[in-house]
Amino acid sequence: xxxxxxxxxGWRIWFAISGALxxxxxxxxxxxxxxLGIDFQGGAQFTVVNAESQPSDEEITGALPSGIDREAVLxxxxxxxxxxxxxxxxSEGERRxxxxxxxxxxxxxxxxxxxxxxxxxFGGQVRNQALQAVAAALIVIVVFISFRFEFGFALAAMVAxxxxxxxxxxxxxxxxxxxxxxxxxxxxxxxxxxxYDTIIIFDxxxxxxxxxxxxxxxxxxxxxxxxxxVVRRSIYTSVFSLIPITALLIFGEATLADFAFALLVxxxxxxxxxxFIASPVLALYKAWRGGRLRSPRTA
Amino acid sequence: MGSRRNNLIIxxxxxxxxxxxxxxxxxxxxxxxxxxxGLDLQGGVSAQLKGTQTGGGKVTREEMELASNLIRQRxxxxxxxxxxxxxxxxxxxxxxIPGVENPEEVIDIIGSTAQxxxxxxxxxxxxxxxxxxxxxxARTEIExxxxxxxxxxxxxxxxLFEESPMPGGGGGTYVAGYVLNETPDMTGDAIQQDGxxxxxxxxxxxxxxxxxxxxxxxxxxxxxxxxxVSEAAPTGQPGLLAISLDEDVISAPQVTEPxxxxxxxxxxxxxxxxxxxxxxxxxxxxLNTGALPxxxxxxxxxxxxxxxxxxxxxxxxxxxLVGFALVLVLLLxxxxxxxxxxxxxxxxxxxxxxxxxxxxxVTMTLPGIAGIVLSVGIAADANIVIFERIKEExxxxxxxxxxxxxxxxxGFRAIxxxxxxxxxxxFILFALSSSTVRGFAVLLVxxxxxxxxxxxxxxxxxxxxxxxxxxxxPPGMMGVSKKSIGQQQPERVR
Numbered sequence: 001x002x003x004x005x006x007x008x009x010g011w012r013i014w015f016a017i018s019g020a021l022x023x024x025x026x027x028x029x030x031x032x033x034x035x036l037g038i039d040f041q042g043g044a045q046f047t048v049v050n051a052e053s054q055p056s057d058e059e060i061t062g063a064l065p066s067g068i069d070r071e072a073v074l075x076x077x078x079x080x081x082x083x084x085x086x087x088x089x090x091s092e093g094e095r096r097x098x099x100x101x102x103x104x105x106x107x108x109x110x111x112x113x114x115x116x117x118x119x120x121x122f123g124g125q126v127r128n129q130a131l132q133a134v135a136a137a138l139i140v141i142v143v144f145i146s147f148r149f150e151f152g153f154a155l156a157a158m159v160a161x162x163x164x165x166x167x168x169x170x171x172x173x174x175x176x177x178x179x180x181x182x183x184x185x186x187x188x189x190x191x192x193x194x195x196y197d198t199i200i201i202f203d204x205x206x207x208x209x210x211x212x213x214x215x216x217x218x219x220x221x222x223x224x225x226x227x228x229x230v231v232r233r234s235i236y237t238s239v240f241s242l243i244p245i246t247a248l249l250i251f252g253e254a255t256l257a258d259f260a261f262a263l264l265v266x267x268x269x270x271x272x273x274x275x276f277i278a279s280p281v282l283a284l285y286k287a288w289r290g291g292r293l294r295s296p297r298t299a
Numbered sequence: 300m301g302s303r304r305n306n307l308i309i310x311x312x313x314x315x316x317x318x319x320x321x322x323x324x325x326x327x328x329x330x331x332x333x334x335x336x337g338l339d340l341q342g343g344v345s346a347q348l349k350g351t352q353t354g355g356g357k358v359t360r361e362e363m364e365l366a367s368n369l370i371r372q373r374x375x376x377x378x379x380x381x382x383x384x385x386x387x388x389x390x391x392x393x394x395x396i397p398g399v400e401n402p403e404e405v406i407d408i409i410g411s412t413a414q415x416x417x418x419x420x421x422x423x424x425x426x427x428x429x430x431x432x433x434x435x436x437a438r439t440e441i442e443x444x445x446x447x448x449x450x451x452x453x454x455x456x457x458x459l460f461e462e463s464p465m466p467g468g469g470g471g472t473y474v475a476g477y478v479l480n481e482t483p484d485m486t487g488d489a490i491q492q493d494g495x496x497x498x499x500x501x502x503x504x505x506x507x508x509x510x511x512x513x514x515x516x517x518x519x520x521x522x523x524x525x526x527x528v529s530e531a532a533p534t535g536q537p538g539l540l541a542i543s544l545d546e547d548v549i550s551a552p553q554v555t556e557p558x559x560x561x562x563x564x565x566x567x568x569x570x571x572x573x574x575x576x577x578x579x580x581x582x583x584x585x586l587n588t589g590a591l592p593x594x595x596x597x598x599x600x601x602x603x604x605x606x607x608x609x610x611x612x613x614x615x616x617x618x619x620l621v622g623f624a625l626v627l628v629l630l631l632x633x634x635x636x637x638x639x640x641x642x643x644x645x646x647x648x649x650x651x652x653x654x655x656x657x658x659x660x661v662t663m664t665l666p667g668i669a670g671i672v673l674s675v676g677i678a679a680d681a682n683i684v685i686f687e688r689i690k691e692e693x694x695x696x697x698x699x700x701x702x703x704x705x706x707x708x709x710g711f712r713a714i715x716x717x718x719x720x721x722x723x724x725x726f727i728l729f730a731l732s733s734s735t736v737r738g739f740a741v742l743l744v745x746x747x748x749x750x751x752x753x754x755x756x757x758x759x760x761x762x763x764x765x766x767x768x769x770x771x772x773p774p775g776m777m778g779v780s781k782k783s784i785g786q787q788q789p790e791r792v793r
Contacts, residue, residue: 049607066432082610092597096403111400112604122347122598137727141720148716185666185728185739189673192724196677196717200684203713233687240629240683241676244622248672251618253611255339259669260618 007227008220011280018163018277025170033173037180040127042120044090046099049082052107060085063105065097078254089120130184134165137188141195149202152285157198160270160278164194167269168262177258186259190266193241197234198274204230205282214290220283227275238271303767306760313647313757320654333657337664337738338395340612342605344402345395347387348410350593358390362592367392370409372588377405377580391598402602404577412545412594413585415490416483417520419527420539420551421450423478428471434462441476448478455481459541461548463567477541477548484523487590489516495586497579500566505573507566508582517561525557544585615668622672623649626679634686636776640761641682641754648678648753655745666739674746677721681754685710690779699772707759714755718747 007014028034038045055063057075064073064087074086085102095117103110118126138161145154168190172179204226210218245267248260324333338345350358350366363386374382374396383395399405424444426437438460445451445458461475494511512520524540531538537553542565550565565582567574574582627645630638652671656663689706693699722744729740765772774780 047604047607049604049610067435111402112606114601114603114607116599116601117597118599119596122349133727137724140723140727144720144723181736182666182669185669185736188724188728189669189739189743192721193673195720195724199716199720200713203716207709229691230687233683236633236683236687237676237680240626240679241673243625243629244619244672244675247622247625248615248618248669251614251621253614255611255665256615256618256669259666263673 002228002231006224007275008223008280008283011276011284014276014280018167018273022163022166022170025166025173028170028173033176034169035173035176035178037178037183038086038116038118038123039181040123040130040179042089042118042123044087044095044098044115044117046085046087046102047078047082047114047116048084048102048106048108048112049078050108050112051081051083053105054081055105060102060105063101065094065101067094068098082253084254090117126181130181133184133188134191137191141191145195145199145202149206152282152289153202153206155285156278156282157195157202159281160198160273161191161194163273163277164190164266164269168266171265172262175261177261180255180258182255182259183262186262186266189263190270193263193267194270194273197237197270198278200233200237201227201230201274201279202282205279214286216287216290219286223279223283227279231275234271234274238267241267303763306763306767309756309760310764313753316651316654317647320650320657323654323657334653335657335660335662336397336608336612337662337667338397338601338608339603339665340608340615340663341397342603342608343395343397343399344405344603345393345601346406346409346597347599348392348394348595349598350390350392350591350595352593358593360386360389363390363392366591366593366595369588369591370394373408373584374405376584376588377408392595398605401577404581406597406600408581408584410595410597411585412591413487413588414545414590415487415586416541416543417485417489417523418477418479418483418541418543419523419530420541421456421478421480422448423475423539423551425473425475427473428465429474430471434472434474437474438476441474445476445478450478457481459543459546459548461541461551475548475551477539477551479541479543483543485516485519487586489513489519490586491516493587495583497574497583500564500573503573505566505571506576506579507564507573508579508586509562509564510586512561512563514561517559520561520563521557521559524554527554528557544582549582611665615665619668619672619675623675626675630679630682634682634778636772637682637686637689637762637778640758640765641679641686643761644682644753644758645675645678647757648750649675651753652746652749655749656742661741661745662738664738666736667742670739670742671746674743674750677718677747678750678754681710681714681718681750682758684714685755685758686777690777693774693777693779699774699777700766703759703762703766707755711755714751718751721747 060075060083061070061073064070064085068087068090072088076084076086078084083106087098090098095115099113099115100110103113106113138158141161142154142158145157165187168187169179172183177183205223208222208226210222242264245260245263248256249264252260324330327333348370350363352358367384367386370392371382371384374384374394383393385393387393394409396402396405422445424441426441429437441460442458450456451458456478457480458476458478461473461477463473465471465473489512491511491513496509497506498509499505500507527538527540531554537555539551540554541548541551542563543549550567552566565574573579623645627642630641630645632638634641652674655661661667685706688710689702692702692705697705725740725743725747729737729744
């Protein structure tokens, strides 16, 4: 596959494509499109499925008890007759009143209105835990790859990882999907997947590497050949992972669909970055090291 | 390729494991009951509680363990199914109760510190027949009035409230505010072990909760009621005794004479049946299990209705099955005979995974389903890595037998490294995250480990057995076109 594509030599093009997409993502996050869910900010969320009646948004907000800030209420429809109503943090009494009111508006029993209520402090704690988990995973993976391969591989894999995470979060912001705890799970999965994909390619590069001596032209060509040898597998694997994920996106309800969307973007980015980001970065790093090691001798 | 004996051992093991899985899933109990569903799939309530010292100090891990035991006892007394109560971190407790019908009541019971207090009422004010949405205003008004009062300004005092439906069913709410000493005159320590019972009042027949006090408690109570009577004597009005649970007054009976003998009862004579049944049971439960050592605040709460749970389960299953079926078809299309072997291995994988989920048992949740879906991709991938290697070797002109051997040998290292990183991420997720994320991490690890077994060892044994039987797989049956054989040579690294 791709017998004439120069994966390493064309790095400026690949980096430019990624750079443009990342800039777009950063822009979306910058203008505040990232929709943090109640898991991170605190708040209450009411979920109704199989509603008997289909009230308008005004009717729904109107039914809520008077203490709740109307401006901050978010209403989303799920499928045909499901609704999700999000409000700021509520006291115990307010929550109950809101639950009763909503069950009347939607014509269902109070017990059928699902409620998630998260205090602001707990939301902050969840956010910190999530960031810690991502950071810890990154560090451990660098150590693992440095140990199994060498530092240059770890560095390149890390660049690809950060690329994939930013891409996933950025696309999430672009389409305005809600970031919840499940999104964090998805991002960590993308992290695991991306590293796995990169390692399959690196494994081949390691296998094809000459035991001694570094020559830039030879090394770059060897990386290109290695990629050509495994690129079919990379694409197949992506396709095979994306099939069940697309099924989740289509058939899954809100939570699963959000999860699937993050994985869809992340895995696509992961496949791209293993080939077009991680491998060129590795080659460039080798060239930089090689040049630095040799220059005193030639001088 | 492993010897013929090894192949037979592996396949024999697979048969035994499949038998065990079948027993666990289908025979031990009806199949509909075999898999334990999380509360996001069957409905239920979960709550995250944060413990704080009443004075604001730090709580210890021991206190939280004690509190979680008490909470478990309280839920057990309610007789609802299989609660999961565990301490998380330094000062938090997660409670998960699947399939519960009255989540509100349960949260009330697990969250209340259940510190009982007896007070002499210093002053009080009552508003009657208040409509539901004006209760808050009434409370504010009463509080302002009472805070101007001499009784409040004289010393260390606080205002607590009592709210109940209007006696006689007149509609609206009965709201009363009481000025009380800051610290209770007596606490729940005075109650005898298991001393609270729900029973009808001997004379009126109305439902009440009777409390038997300890010997010491009885004497203290005698003194307290004596004090109430004598303090009230000059005013000409009967004195009041306020009984509070945490920061709410639950009853404030008139005391006309000292009560000796250590018997106290809490009742609500305003209602035709006395205390409402659920309120009485709650009271009995919390009083008998005793007070929690720390105050509990509900920081996060999640209630899932049963309909929502079923809908999530159905959508998750549909997605999982459709994805699984498409993966099987695609493997067959691309790898032909090899694909058939891989499909068989994937089916075995799915079944063994289910068996493990039932055996452990792992509670299935939505993130868990996501973990399984992802692990199906990983399981398929292990076969892709190996099969692509095999095809590559065949294109280089090797016989199918040597190509298969080389494919497994060379592919395995990449698969091992790749899966190791996945497992590392899953462990980190498990260690650092909340229980939602844990379900995902657990299933991902189990899935990856099982997939290494089925996708590598089982497929190799199957292929080995085929070639031992003299079945020769022509390249076409492995998805390699005749034309491409030999063309791979120039691609070799020089």
